[in-house]
Amino acid sequence: MTSMASDLARALDRGRWFADASYQPDAWQQRAATSSSKRQLWNVHRQGGKSLTAGVKAIAHACEEPGAPVLVIAPAMRQAAETIRTVAALHSRVSGLPSIVNQSVHRVELSTGSRIISLPSSEGTIRGFSKVALLILDEASRIPDEIIAACRPMLAVSDGEMVALSTPRGMVGWFYEQWANGGDGWERVRVPVTECPRISAEFLEEEKRLLGPSVFNQEYLCEFVADDSQVFPNEVIAAAFTSEVTPLWPQ
Structure with a gap:
């Protein structure tokens, strides 16, 4: 298949990126890569393939949209650098892609002008x-809420896509609130x-x-578990509030 035909096939079906890079994706990875939703939350167990799938999303956008900036925010410097390693590995495994003209620990820039930039979650690094x-948003449950709030305006003009992935x-926090109460x-x-064929029952x-059961259920079964240090459970706190209150100063 010619390079142009391959590019078109991947643009029509982003799930082809896995096969072209010689990866065998899980069913959820295939669905996530091909999703057309502008807002996605991935609640995936440890070692479930989140980073690879996010890397496919990143390089697909960069290759399909000349000049497009792709931004990855991670909780720490090490995780931010790992994302670029994943993107570079994908690029090296797929033939016929736009060449990399600039690469550093936290950036890959293609000959089309598209950039993939991965940064730690510091307000000083993401502004601008x-x-x-x-x-x-890589490991979104561990990114401070104020950092996520500072990122959202970046999508206003471009009507860009937002993917938050985490265990x-x-x-508590932004990821939990959006998962539980973020609406449709x-x-x-x-x-x-339990949906991953690569991890043995003996290891689990x-x-x-x-x-212990609480940490295991959170890390591997993707359950949101209340913090043991809380005096009152979340459901008790929520039940203490109501919107059915007569205003002191009616309009």
């Missing part, structure tokens, strides 16, 4: 980006370890024994 084609981290604007993907039994 605009017209972002794709915003990826849960308690019943989000496409939600939940992938517990050992993890459950070492981590």
Whole structure:
């Protein structure tokens, strides 16, 4: 197949990126890569393939949209650098792509002018980006809420796509709130370890024994577990509030 035909085939079906890079995706990875939703939440167990799927999303956008900036925000420097490694590996495994003209620990720039930039979640590093084609929040449950709030305006002009991927981290924070109460604007993907064919039952039994049920359920079964340090459970706190109150100063 010619390069132009391959490019068109991948643009029509982004799931082809996995096969072209010689990966065998899980069913959820194929669905997530081909989703047309502008707002996606991926609640996926540890070692479930989140980073690879996000890398496919990133390089697909960069190759299909000349000049498009793709921004990845991660909780820490190490994770941000790992995303670029994933993107570079994908690029090296697929023939006929636009060449990389600039690469560093946190950036890949293609000959088409598209850039994939991966940064740690510091307000000083993320300010100044605009017209972002794709915003990826890697391990979103561990990114501070104020950083996510600072990122959202980057999509205003471009009407860009936003993907937040994570394992849960308690019943608090932006990722939990959007998952539980964010409304119908989000496409939600939940992938517990029971849907992963690569992890053995023996390993999971050992993890459950070492981590305990609460941490195991959160890390591998994608359940949002209340923090043990809370005095009152979340449902009790929520039940204490009501909107059915007569205003002190009626309009």
